[in-house]
Amino acid sequence: MKVLAIDSSNQPLSVALLDDQKILFTTTMTAHRKHARYLLPIIQDMFKKSSLTPQDLDRVVVADGPGSFTGLRIAVTTAKTLAFTLHIDLVGVSSLLDLALNVQNEGALVNPIFDARNQNLFTGLYQIKNGIPQSIIPDQHVSIDDWTEKLSKYKNQFLYVVGNADHFKSNLKHVFSDHLIVSKGINNLPQAANLGLFGENKTPVSDVNKFVPNYLRLTKAEFDWKQQHPKAANKDDQSYVNEYTAKI
Amino acid sequence: MKQNLIMSFESSCDETSVAIIKNGNKILSNVVATQIKSHQRFGGVVPEVASRHHIEEITFCIRDAMKQANVTYDDLDAVAVTYGPGLVGALLIGVTAAKTVAWAHHLPLIPVNHLAGHIYAARFIKPIVFPALALVVSGGHTELVWMPKEGEFKIMGETRDDAAGEAYDKIGRVLGINYPAGPDVDKMAAKGHDTFHFPRAMDNDDNYDFSFSGLKSAFINTVHHAHQVHKKLNHDDLATSFQDAVIDVLVDKTMRALKKHPVKQLILAGGVAANHGLRSRLEKQVDQLSGTELIKAPLKLCGDNAAMIGAAGYIFYKEGIKADASLNADPGLEFDWLPNEAK
Numbered sequence: 369m370k371v372l373a374i375d376s377s378n379q380p381l382s383v384a385l386l387d388d389q390k391i392l393f394t395t396t397m398t399a400h401r402k403h404a405r406y407l408l409p410i411i412q413d414m415f416k417k418s419s420l421t422p423q424d425l426d427r428v429v430v431a432d433g434p435g436s437f438t439g440l441r442i443a444v445t446t447a448k449t450l451a452f453t454l455h456i457d458l459v460g461v462s463s464l465l466d467l468a469l470n471v472q473n474e475g476a477l478v479n480p481i482f483d484a485r486n487q488n489l490f491t492g493l494y495q496i497k498n499g500i501p502q503s504i505i506p507d508q509h510v511s512i513d514d515w516t517e518k519l520s521k522y523k524n525q526f527l528y529v530v531g532n533a534d535h536f537k538s539n540l541k542h543v544f545s546d547h548l549i550v551s552k553g554i555n556n557l558p559q560a561a562n563l564g565l566f567g568e569n570k571t572p573v574s575d576v577n578k579f580v581p582n583y584l585r586l587t588k589a590e591f592d593w594k595q596q597h598p599k600a601a602n603k604d605d606q607s608y609v610n611e612y613t614a615k616i
Numbered sequence: 617m618k619q620n621l622i623m624s625f626e627s628s629c630d631e632t633s634v635a636i637i638k639n640g641n642k643i644l645s646n647v648v649a650t651q652i653k654s655h656q657r658f659g660g661v662v663p664e665v666a667s668r669h670h671i672e673e674i675t676f677c678i679r680d681a682m683k684q685a686n687v688t689y690d691d692l693d694a695v696a697v698t699y700g701p702g703l704v705g706a707l708l709i710g711v712t713a714a715k716t717v718a719w720a721h722h723l724p725l726i727p728v729n730h731l732a733g734h735i736y737a738a739r740f741i742k743p744i745v746f747p748a749l750a751l752v753v754s755g756g757h758t759e760l761v762w763m764p765k766e767g768e769f770k771i772m773g774e775t776r777d778d779a780a781g782e783a784y785d786k787i788g789r790v791l792g793i794n795y796p797a798g799p800d801v802d803k804m805a806a807k808g809h810d811t812f813h814f815p816r817a818m819d820n821d822d823n824y825d826f827s828f829s830g831l832k833s834a835f836i837n838t839v840h841h842a843h844q845v846h847k848k849l850n851h852d853d854l855a856t857s858f859q860d861a862v863i864d865v866l867v868d869k870t871m872r873a874l875k876k877h878p879v880k881q882l883i884l885a886g887g888v889a890a891n892h893g894l895r896s897r898l899e900k901q902v903d904q905l906s907g908t909e910l911i912k913a914p915l916k917l918c919g920d921n922a923a924m925i926g927a928a929g930y931i932f933y934k935e936g937i938k939a940d941a942s943l944n945a946d947p948g949l950e951f952d953w954l955p956n957e958a959k
Contacts, residue, residue, distance in 0.1 A: 404708050408715050408941035422720040437664060438705050441671050445709050449716040452675040453689070577675045580668070589662040597657075608654030609632075609669050611676065613684065614646045614921050616740055616914040 369426045372411065372450070373564030376403040376443040377435025377463035378482055378532065383407065384560035385414045386568070392418045394561040396554075403442040411446075425456055429567030431558060432460035433582035434490035434507060435482055440581040448579045457572035458579060461563055464531075468494040468501035469562035470555040471528045477504070479519070479540075481531040487512050489536060490584060493519065500566070509585045512539050519543055531556055620693050622933065623681070623717065624926030627670045627710030628702025628730045629756065630654075630661045634677040635922035636685035636692075640930030641739050644685035646923035649673040652796065660785060660795045667705035674713045681922075689721040696726040696929025698733060699939070700949025702756070707945035715941055726929040727939040729949055730920075731757060732769060734885040736928035737913040737921075744911070745880040751870050753894070754886035755781030755796065758866075760824045760873055762954050767931050770954035772873055773824025780862055781888045783828040787835045787858055791851055802891045805859035808852030812838060814861040816868075824869050824959065831861050863897050871901055874908060876959070883911045890918040 371386040381403050384394040393414040397406070415421065430447035433440050440463070451458035467480035474496055482490040488511050494501035505518060516539050519527070527544045529537075530551045541548050573579050586594070594600075619638055626633040635646040651669045655661045682688070697714035700707060718725040734757075735750045749772075750761040758775035778786070781798055788797020814834045817827040835858050842849045874882060882902055888894065895912055902910040917924055 402944065404712060405942050405944040408712075408719060412719060412941050437667070438708065441667060441705070441709060442712055445671055445674065445712040446716050448671075448675055449678075449713045450720060452678065453717050453720045577679065578672075580671055583668075587662060587664040587668070589658045589665060593657050608657075609649050609651050609673055610653065611647060611649040611673070611680065614633075614648050614916045614919075614923065615643050616916055 369568060370420065370424050371427045371429060371564045371568055372425055373429040373560040373567060374407065374443040374447055375431035375463060375466050375558040375560050375563055376407060376439045377431050377433065377558070378439055380557045381406060382558045382560035382563070383410050383414065384564045385418055385420070386561065386564040388568070389565065391561045391564070394559065396557050396559060398557065403439055407442055407446060422450070422454060425450070425454060427457040427459065427568070427572070429459045429461060429564050431463040431466045431563060433463055434509065434584040435463045437583060440583070444579065444581045448576055451576045458576050459567040459570045459572050460579060461567055461570065462492070462507055462582070463558070464490065464492045464507050465494065465501050465503070466558045466563045467530045469566055470530050470551065470559060471496060472499060473528070474499065476528050477522055477525050478528045478530060481529060481533040481536060483532045483535055484509055489515060491515060493522070507582070507584060512536050516540065516543050523547065620930065620933070621687060621691050622694050622696050622726070622926045622929050623692050624696040624728070624922040624929050625710040625714040626698045626730070626733065626920055626922040626925045627674070627706050628698050628700070629706055629920055630666050631920040632670045632673040632677050632709070633920065633922035634681040635926050636681055636687055637923060637926030637930065640927050643740065643923045644687065645681040646921055647677045647681045647684065648921050649677055656794050659789060663703045663705055666703060667709060670706055670709035674709055678713070678717070692721065692723055694724045694726055694929065694933050696728050696925055696933070698730045698925050699727045699943055700730065700946035702730055702947060704945050704947040707947060711943060711945050715943055719941060724933070725939045725943060726932050726937060727943055728925045728929045728932065729769070729951065731759065731761070731951065732928040733924040734913065735761065735763070735769070735883055736931065737885055737917040737924035738883045738911040739927040740914055740917060740923070741911055744883070747877070747879045748881040748883055749870070749873060749877065749879045750883040750885055751866065752886045753780045753866065753888035755779060755785065757886060758826050758828070760870060761951060762877065767935050769951040771951050772954050772959060773826065773869060775826040775828060777827050777829035778832060780826070780828055780866065783832045783862065784888070786832050790836050790839050791854065796887070798888060798891060801855045801859060802893055804852045804855035805893055808850060808854070808856035810857045810860040811853045812857035814857050816861055816864050819865050819868055824873050826865060826869065828862065831858070859893050863894050866894065867897050867901055870898070874905060879908055881909050881911050883913070885913040885918070887919050889913050890915050
């Protein structure tokens with residue numbers, strides 16, 4: 369099975385091409401944030417150097433959120449359009465889980481973190497079981513104070529922190545003290561090769577057309593509107609869009 | 617002759633659209649997913665909400681456009697896409713999807729300026745004859761564009777502040793009309809009289825630029841003042857007074873440009889080109905000029921749609937203009953200006 373894996377959820381852009389469990393090509397860069405400009409050229413280059421064509425592809429695995437809204441949409445649009453247009457499998461994996469894959473110590477508690485600014489973070493808690501991160505506390509957008517409270521019952525265990533945790537280290541240290549292990553260097557960057565290996569065994573999405581990022585956060589406009597219109601708040605987002613055909 | 621088939625994408629603002637265009641002038645399909653209902657909740661387009669809807673809709677639009685046109689990827693010759701100007705997050709969905717389809721099926725990718733698309737909507741009426749002049753008026757743009765030959769666009773003038781359509785939305789809000797306010801104001805304007813004599817900004821200036829923000833402020837101040845003194849104003853008269861001021865300036869400047877630079881065709885395009893007041897006034901004025909024909913973009917293709925992008929894309933395709941996989945959205949994309957000495 370030929371698998372393309374993409375993660376552009378945040379500043380790093382990570383892309384990998386796999387053939388079954390073999391990693392053919394992998395790259396992760398943080399030099400800039402122009403994911404829209406660089407993603408497809410990287411994919412093109414990988415296929416060329418691996419002597420493959422898009423038609424050889426069997427599956428696309430994408431980190432589907434949370435993360436930077438625009439960043440997520442670059443990878444997810446590329447992945448869903450590829451899966452749709454080539455009629456192949458599409459697998460979405462949490463962007464936080466993708467980072468948690470960097471820790472492989474059996475039994476470890478892993479806390480992937482994306483800085484969401486203003487003392488907020490996108491985060492979740494995972495535990496490595498049989499080599500795979502299992503979700504212990506669901507991915508969420510949360511303030512650092514609320515998050516450390518949720519973590520406090522695990523304070524006697526070791527906590528592996530991965531990702532963009534610079535702003536929150538002291539808060540976590542306060543709870544976990546010597547049990548806090550903050551990852552360094554490459555372990556703080558998503559590795560699409562891990563994402564691809566993980567996604568090979570996952571069940572593909574049933575409807576590619578309906579696949580969208582897990583933003584885990586409403587836009588401010590929608591949040592405010594839903595506060596003011598509680599009755600209409602549960603309406604399906606797509607019902608706000610009408611499709612028609614414009615011919616003359 | 618072998619037929620040419622282009623799949624085109626448009627997502628620059630609040631419409632996700634995919635079309636299949638044959639030989640640059642025949643619409644096989646033109647699927648438009650409009651988000652107007654969603655943004656009406658907020659009284660105008662919210663960019664992040666727009667981007668979220670685009671990614672929800674994009675493959676549905678591709679699927680339905682191909683189904684309606686009854687084509688397969690093997691039938692296609694190229695993929696065309698709007699890459700600017702527009703909202704960056706919105707543009708990125710169309711650009712990313714178009715790039716992906718082009719790469720997956722080994723098709724050339726044609727980058728299209730959104731305004732060139734609006735102008736080329738006229739191509740579905742009849743071939744464009746050069747030199748031509750285009751008046752592009754929409755919610756985001758108000759431009760006079762000089763077209764010496766196929767595929768060449770030079771700005772003669774543009775708005776220095778609000779676009780005409782934007783001004784309609786802003787005064788609409790004061791009258792209690794939701795975005796997009798143009799169609800309702802147009803209807804009201806047909807029933808009223810110009811009793812308020814709002815300013816015609818820059819009408820007498822020796823250039824082809826526009827300004828609508830002063831008009832908008834004059835309008836809003838008039839309504840607020842009346843409200844303060846508990847005086848009721850006739851909304852139809854307000855609408856007529858506003859619309860006449862907009863049309864006067866648009867038409868005066870266009871006619872002046874036509875006199876200085878006689879052209880075979882004047883093209884009226886963009887969302888505000890659907891305005892009946894503007895269409896009929898321009899018709900009357902151009903009728904008096906010999907040698908210039910007015911081509912109005914078809915009503916159904918005045919708003920944003922991918923068919924117009926396919927029509928413009930066909931021209932660029934013939935000229936060999938291509939983008940590679942690194943094509944990015946360019947929210948501030950502009951045509952070059954016509955040099956001052958040439959104006």
